[in-house]
Amino acid sequence: MGNVTGLRCLGCGADYQQAPIYVCDECFGPLEVRYDYDAIASAVSRELIESRPRNLWRYRELLPIDGEPTIGPYSGCTPLVKADRLARELGVDELYIKDDSVNHPTFSYKDRVVSVAISKAIEFGFTTVSCASTGNLANSVSAHAARAGLDCYIFIPDNLEQGKVVGSSIYGPRTVAVRGNYDDVNRLCSEIADKYGWAFVNINLRPYYTEGAKTYGYEVVEQLGWRLPGHIVVPTAGGTILPKIAKSFDEMRTTGLVEGDTPKIYTAQAAGCAPVVRALHEESKTIVPVKPDTIAKSIAIGDPADGYDVLDVVRSSGGWGESATDEEIVDAIQQLARCEGIFTEPAGGVTLAATRKLIEQGRIAGDEPIVVSITGNGYKTLEAVTGALEEPRVIDARLRDFDNLFEGLHSNRDQEMVGAKAAAG
DSSP states (O other): OSSSEEEEETOOOOOOSSHHHOTTTTTBBEEEEEEEEEEHHHHOOOHHHSSSSGGGGGGGGGSSSOOOOOTTTTEEEEEEEEEEHHHHHHTTSSSEEEEEEOOOTTSSSSSHHHHHHHHHHHHHHHSEEEEEEOOOOOHHHHHHHHHHEEEEEEETTTTOOOOHHHHHHHHHHEEEEEEEEEHHHHHHHHHHHHHOOOOTTTTTTHHHHTTHHHHHHHHHHHHSSOOHHHEEEEEESOHHHHHHHHHHHHHHTTTTSSOSSEEEEEEEEETOOOHHHHHHHOOOOOOOOOOOOOSOOGOOOOSSSHHHHHHHHHHHHTTOEEEEHHHHHHHHHHHHHHHOOOOHHHHHHHHHHHHHHHHTTTOOOOOOOOEEEOOOBBBGGGGTTTTGSOOOOHHHHHHHHHHOOOOOOOOHHHHHHHHHHHHHH
16 A cells, blocks of 8 residues: 555645545645655665666655556656766856657656656556646657557647657547637536546546656656756746645655755746746735746646645745746757757747846856756757757858868858857957
């Protein structure tokens, strides 16, 4: 059996038994999974974790399942890349990219939360799983449902990037495109979940689903040699991942796996959908919903379900938040690709662009370990950068044609270098 003792309301503190529920009957607050941390501390150790297969279930004592995991045997344990070239460009000493763009099977951090949610859905006896999604979650639910042999319905906005539509449909779910943005989709799905009794991973299974995001933080700590970073920058959409990374750090200290001060945690949002960052900058306790208008569609959620948790965590950790325009997003995507060979979707461009601003402002110290969270793969969102890239140079299959091209390219480069030196004084 697992170490879950039940659910607890984050609003009024009411306790509940394990069930596919997500809001409190008393105050309508969100529910969160409770654990027996004394039992976990006595059962888990660094050596035990390191001895297990390299997937997210190496931290199973801290995850909300009661039996053996059934889904996600290859999810998690993504690289923590020491980004030395990027660090030099940003003027910092120790910079890491936590790269979930290569997560299995659908190349985003959603493979973590879905592995946990569908494992729990199976424990509860569900045979149909579903989700409301801006793309990555739909991909992951579709793939994991296919592997588990479950019926699957996914609900997405009707203007989603084609790569993410295909990236879901290939697994054979019933795909429903809803006219409107994500918030419209989510409202409809709440009604469908009540009527049809399906397992919606980010609605009635939300308390369990969100726990999967903790594995991102566990891995950062383990990959840093069982130490906490000084700073971590995380994109915010619905607000799931950032508070759970903070919870993972707290749990690792509570159970004796790591020591040290709480890292400063920063939220990053697109300028066209930044309700949490705006609340931070205005020193407000209220998050005002917005209508999204950004190329970063995977984080374009104008009314974030866990936005207030994000505010609380960021403020209590001593962190901050920044937003990025579409132009800044594309520039950061290109910089990460050029420096470190990592192609991120626009959400990662948001995170890196925000990190650059935070460093320039002096809010992130350049002599402390910094982690930048990359949560999705750029090959799903080619439309975002296509117009910013150089077109291929077309030549005939003759050596002299390439010689002429090569000479011209080098001549242009030399002129650019002379201009740059002159501008530098």
